[in-house]
Amino acid sequence: MRSLNINDPDFAKRFRRIVDDRRESDSDVAIQVRDILREVRQRGDKALAEYSMRFDSHRLSTDEDWVISTEQCRAAYDELQPDLRDALELAATRIRVYHEAQLPADRDFTDDAGVRQGALWRAVDAAGLYVPGGRAAYPSSLLMNAIPAKVAGVERLVVVTPTPKGESNPLVLAAAHVAGVDEIWRVGGAQAVAALAYGTERIRKVDVITGPGNAYVAEAKRQLFGVVGIDMVAGPSEILVIADKDNNPEWIAADLLSQAEHDPSAQSILITDDETFAAQVEDCVDLQLATLATHKVANESWTSHGVMIVVDELSQAVELADALAAEHIELAVAEPEPLLRAIRHAGSVFLGRMTPEAVGDYVAGPNHVLPTGRRARFASGLSVLDFMKRTSFIELGDGALDKIGPAAVALAHAEGLPAHAKSVELRLK
Amino acid sequence: MRSLNINDPDFAKRFRRIVDDRRESDSDVAIQVRDILREVRQRGDKALAEYSMRFDSHRLSTDEDWVISTEQCRAAYDELQPDLRDALELAATRIRVYHEAQLPADRDFTDDAGVRQGALWRAVDAAGLYVPGGRAAYPSSLLMNAIPAKVAGVERLVVVTPTPKGESNPLVLAAAHVAGVDEIWRVGGAQAVAALAYGTERIRKVDVITGPGNAYVAEAKRQLFGVVGIDMVAGPSEILVIADKDNNPEWIAADLLSQAEHDPSAQSILITDDETFAAQVEDCVDLQLATLATHKVANESWTSHGVMIVVDELSQAVELADALAAEHIELAVAEPEPLLRAIRHAGSVFLGRMTPEAVGDYVAGPNHVLPTGRRARFASGLSVLDFMKRTSFIELGDGALDKIGPAAVALAHAEGLPAHAKSVELRLK
Structure with a gap:
């Protein structure tokens, strides 16, 4: 964890280093992915089967090896504990309501010159959704990607997900049932993304691909941008908490750790105007870390990427926040509105002391797929627009x-x- | 030119070949571009100067070598012929009015559970616009890219454009004046795109890059997707004209050639329900081609990529149009409305016999930067949204x-x- 004070003589330089720190691996992933895409494009299902055996120890032979049926998803849903089923339904309903209000209006008007102009919005025919198989197999992620697609009007919503050694996550299948996913294919990695983009004998191609994944999945999406539509490139998650001293340090520590436990590359940053409060939060983080079941990941993230910045007054946080362009910002202050209006670059903002970021991950309504790695400078969270396109028209009277x-x-x-x-x-x- | 009839026994196969035909060069452009991006990132202005000398025979040394001033743009505007100045102003005004109506509304509401949710739209801080130097140096393109950025509220709008042997296009400079461009840098190619994305000693980096360019420029944008925001990958232009026999074949021939003269890789397709009319159009195309100043390009495009399809009735054109997902569609029929409603995939549609596609290139109002190469399946034309981003917010009461x-x-x-x-x-x- 790094501690900075805005009055340090080298503050500007140290802060700039934090902003520029990429936290993303520059490796030769690109070359490997290029090969995988070419193989799937040329050899289709045969290539998929070979890669699934090699990377996931999963044999693709019978139909059941290839597909998880909608009946299996319904069964997983039916077998859920009632409280979890209710939680999934509450989340789905709230996400649906929020995204329905995003549906864009068509335009159609005729001006004084007699020129009729306008635009029609339509859903894409088919969308593909990547769902990771390992640590990041989150049912909430499935809801956040699938529901906007269905609200947009996508007829065919296809999930690809690896099932290492044949195993799948019942909660993810239940979420697929709730969201109304149409097809689930048991393939993962860059090869699954390639199958969605190019199509294979079994898997028909889609128009748009979204969803989180590891570095190979992200690179595959990047390389296929233009062949299909894709959502923004996603990097490690981050949170910026702006808090005055009138907060419970325990709460703020938990908020910082809720980001850190996602990924060793995740980043949690606190900006406060009170040095003593900063020290209290630091102590609480250490205390909570000691007993956290996700200690290993959260500790690595906090140690390597955690930052605490003490400023003279919180209005100074605006400029720092804009430079960081964080995925999530919590404004844990009594009057958050002026800060919300002043900060220009952020994925999503959580207002007040009673709005922990985690409610946005699950049940608040707005999308939790948000721009990371300073991309809030130019990118937005996932929305129904990512699954729609606009056709303009002109008619001269x-x-x-x-x-x-x-x-x-x-x-x-x-x-x-x-x-x-x-x-x-x-x-x- | 290829002629097809929907009743040909091999129609489906031949049509599929037209749809799948990529018309885009697969070359080793990607590797060269990767090197150029790395050089500019590491060596900044020095690399820019070397590439400009090598590719454009333009020496970057004094400030005047690097920059075209806003005063020079104003002078170019003042020296224009009055009719051209008026035409530019009319185009700019109409484009501005159309795009102002695209500005998205913020959201802010509180639901029954006491959860306040919403979203704020904001412009990016800075946008970069690539303007080609050679054959495709179109002032109309500058207007179509720059005006939406300014309407969105972009404070800093930066143009990069190569000036081979020091020469620039006065009409492009005049258009930059009309659109309110803030900076013009005399660099081009992949190196200019890299400068915009990474920043150099002289050129501050931007958040979003748009604008047309050759294969190197397009590949540079593709590789930098995620480092900055970019508009859709652009390929060669295309038009699909759907016309009944009650059209003047001369008009339809001119429409087909207006696309063909853009680029040897451009594609013009006619679908009609009358074989005799098709033959008349073909004759008119040949006649007009003979005296066209852009004969070489238009002839190559028409010969290599032109298509005429005869169907039994025009309702059959809907399915073909959706498969082609063309950048431009003309509906040259008495009642275009049902076809407009039925066709799902198109960049822009031109309704009726009196709406040639060329009015959309210049003065109608809607954007002429549109998805090409079947990308209208998932992509939209350029809009103010390409220069804005959305920050969501949540507040628990x-x-x-x-x-x-x-x-x-x-x-x-x-x-x-x-x-x-x-x-x-x-x-x-």
Whole structure:
């Protein structure tokens, strides 16, 4: 953990180093992924079967080896403990309601020149959703990706997920049932992403691929950007907590650790205006770490990437927050509204002392798939728009071409495009 | 040019070949681009100067070698012929009005559980716009990229453009003046895109990069996706004209050629329900090609990629159009509305006999930067949203945590994330 004070003589330099720290592995993943994509594109299901054997010790032979049926998902749901089933349903309902309000309106208007213009929004035909098999196999993630797709109107929603040694996670299957997933294929890794993008004998291709994954999955999505639509490149998770001294240090420590326990590369940052409070939080973090079941991961994250910054007053946090462009920001202060308005770059903001970030991970409603690694400078969380596309349209009414056509002719000639000019000129009176 | 009839025994196979035809070069561009990006990242302006000398015969030494000033843009505007100046202004005004209506509304509501949720849209701080130097140096393209950025509220809009042997295009500079571009740097190619993404000594980095370019520029943008935001990967342009026999074949021929003259890889496709009309259009294309100043390019495009498809009735065109997912579709029929509603995948649709696609290139208002290469299946045209991002927020009011918190605790435990659960449990009464 690094401690900084805004009045340190080398503060600017040390803070810049934290901002620029990538926390992402630069490796030769790209080359391996390129090979895997090519193999799946050329050899389809045969390549998938070979990779699944090699990476997941899972043999793809019979239909049951390939597919988890919607009946199996329903059975997993039915067998859940009632409180978990209720929790899944509450989460799903709240996520659905929030995302339904995101559905964009079509446009259709005619201006004074007689030019009708507008745009129609439509869902993509098919979407693919990557669901990790290991530590990061989160049912909440499935809901957060699948529900916006279904709300958008996607007819065919396909999940790919590795089942190492044949094992799958019942809670994930139950979530797939709740979200209305249409197909689940038991393949993972870059090869599964390739199958979704190119299609194979068994798996029909999709138009958009979303969902979290390891470095291979992320790189496969990056390389296939343009072949299909993909959501933003995702890196390790991060939280920035901005807190005054009137908080319970135990609560704030738990919030910092809730991020740290995700991933050894996750980052938790506290900005406070009180040195004593910072020390109290640090003590609470150490205490809580000692008994945490996820100690190993959380401790590695906190030790390597944790940061505490003491400022003179919290208004100084705005500039630091914009530089960090964090995935999550908690504003644990009595009056969070001015800070919310002042901070320009953040994935999602949690207001007040009673809004721990974890409620946003599960049940608040807004999407928990958010831009990481400073990408909130330019990217947004997942939404129904990621599963839709816009078709614009233009219709020239009586006399409209005579009003705007001559300008098009002038520009076309100036650009050296005579056929453009001619297509308008022929129609002018 | 290929002629198909929907009743040909091998129609499905031949049509599928047209749909799958990529028209894009698979070359070793990726490796060269990777090297260029690395050099610019490591050596900054020195690398830029070396590449500009090598690729553009342009020496970057004095400030004037590096920058085109806003004063030079204003001078270029002042020296334009009045009709061209008016045409630029008309285009800019119409584009601005259309895009202003795209500005998204913020959300802020509190539900029955006492959970306040919403989202704030904000512009990115800085956007970079690539403007090609050669054949494709279109002032209309500059307007179509720059105006949405400015409407979004981007404070710093940076153009990069190569000036081979020091030469620039006065009409492009005039368009930059009209659109309110803030900086113009005289660099091009993949190296210019790298400079925008990573920043150099002279050029501060940006958050989003858009704009057309050659294969190197497109590949650089693809590789930098995630480091910055980028618009969709762009390929060669295409038009699909759906026309009945009651059209003037001369007009339709001009429309097909207006696409073909863009690029030898561009594609023009006619679908009609009348064989005689198809033959007439073909004759008109040949006649117009003979005297076209852009004959070489248009002829190569039409010969290699042109397609004419005769169907029994135009309703059959819907399925074909969805498979082609064309950048532009003209519906040259008396009643275009049912076809507009039925076709699901298209970048932009031009309705009726009096709406040639070229008006959309310049003055109609909607954006002419549209998804190509079948990407209208999942992608949209450029809009103000490409220069904005959404920050969601959540605030739990009195008692809200008691209502939704227990479900979050249950899910967190089920996912094996005890610190998540604890951050909620500590705050529950």
